[in-house]
Amino acid sequence: MDDRATVAVLCYHSVAAKTTPTFAALTVDPTLFAEQMAALRECKLDAIRFGEVPAALSQGRSAVAITIDDGLADAADNACPVLAQLGMNATLFVPSGYVGGCSEWLRGADAHRPMLSWNAVESLAHAGFEIGSHGHMHLAADVNPPELVELDARASRYELEDHIGRAVTSFAYPFGYHSAAAQRSVRAAGYRQACAVGELPARMGDNRWALPRLQVDNDTTPEALVAMIQWRPGPPARAWARSKQGVWRLGRRSVGWGPAEAGRLEGAPQ
Numbered sequence: 001m002d003d004r005a006t007v008a009v010l011c012y013h014s015v016a017a018k019t020t021p022t023f024a025a026l027t028v029d030p031t032l033f034a035e036q037m038a039a040l041r042e043c044k045l046d047a048i049r050f051g052e053v054p055a056a057l058s059q060g061r062s063a064v065a066i067t068i069d070d071g072l073a074d075a076a077d078n079a080c081p082v083l084a085q086l087g088m089n090a091t092l093f094v095p096s097g098y099v100g101g102c103s104e105w106l107r108g109a110d111a112h113r114p115m116l117s118w119n120a121v122e123s124l125a126h127a128g129f130e131i132g133s134h135g136h137m138h139l140a141a142d143v144n145p146p147e148l149v150e151l152d153a154r155a156s157r158y159e160l161e162d163h164i165g166r167a168v169t170s171f172a173y174p175f176g177y178h179s180a181a182a183q184r185s186v187r188a189a190g191y192r193q194a195c196a197v198g199e200l201p202a203r204m205g206d207n208r209w210a211l212p213r214l215q216v217d218n219d220t221t222p223e224a225l226v227a228m229i230q231w232r233p234g235p236p237a238r239a240w241a242r243s244k245q246g247v248w249r250l251g252r253r254s255v256g257w258g259p260a261e262a263g264r265l266e267g268a269p270q
């Protein structure tokens with residue numbers, strides 16, 4: 001067992017050639033995505049589902065976990081075929097209340113992005129991709145009442161499970177926002193692990209209700225992505241990343257601003 005093992009949990013949103021100014025940073029061009037995945041494949045690290053991350057960490061196995069938030073139709077069109085061709089697993093976090101419609105929790109032009117259909121969600125599940133929940137209505141879990149967060153998370157799990165016919169155990173906090181109460185709500189709603197953002201690779205001993213992810217942007221080169229998954233931050237880098245998260249959370253609760261990735265999202269949303 002390697003107690004220094006890490007799982008780089010990568011966070012994607014949109015893989016598309018067209019985007020909007022507010023969503024541009026979170027949209028990876030399909031050609032770049034294919035190059036990124038080919039580079040990951042060369043690293044010979046297992047690409048696992050997010051639901052397998054806690055077990056991999058407890059067994060001291062390093063891996064990479066690709067996650068795609070928001071359930072946009074372009075995940076099925078542009079990302080999953082590349083992953084399937086390379087034999088790589090991934091997890092799609094789907095806000096169940098918007099399936100078959102548009103991304104109406106976003107603003108302006110972003111609110112009209114087409115979502116996956118239920119047929120597509122079911123096909124992806126049957127093809128072996130993990131379907132996780134991104135809440136039912138994409139609510140920020142840290143500022144809504146814990147009872148509502150639990151209700152929303154449970155409704156999402158039931159609806160996704162009804163469609164795909166298998167257990168849905170993974171949850172991604174909408175906008176990356178969470179709190180201790182939100183973590184308890186998600187746990188009570190029947191999930192087994194959850195992810196936030198965090199800008200760190202996950203490692204043994206991390207809180208399974210807020211496993212950190214690494215954001216992949218539209219300008220992340222394949223070389224930068226490989227460096228990202230091989231990054232083994234020492235205590236100072238970890239402390240710095242955690243203190244940034246703590247300051248963001250405090251700031252968000254007290255004066256309404258949030259983490260860089262979520263701040264971008266307040267206008268363009270994650």
Ligand SMILES: [Zn+2]
Pocket residue numbers: 069070134138174175269270
């Ligand atoms: Zn989202």
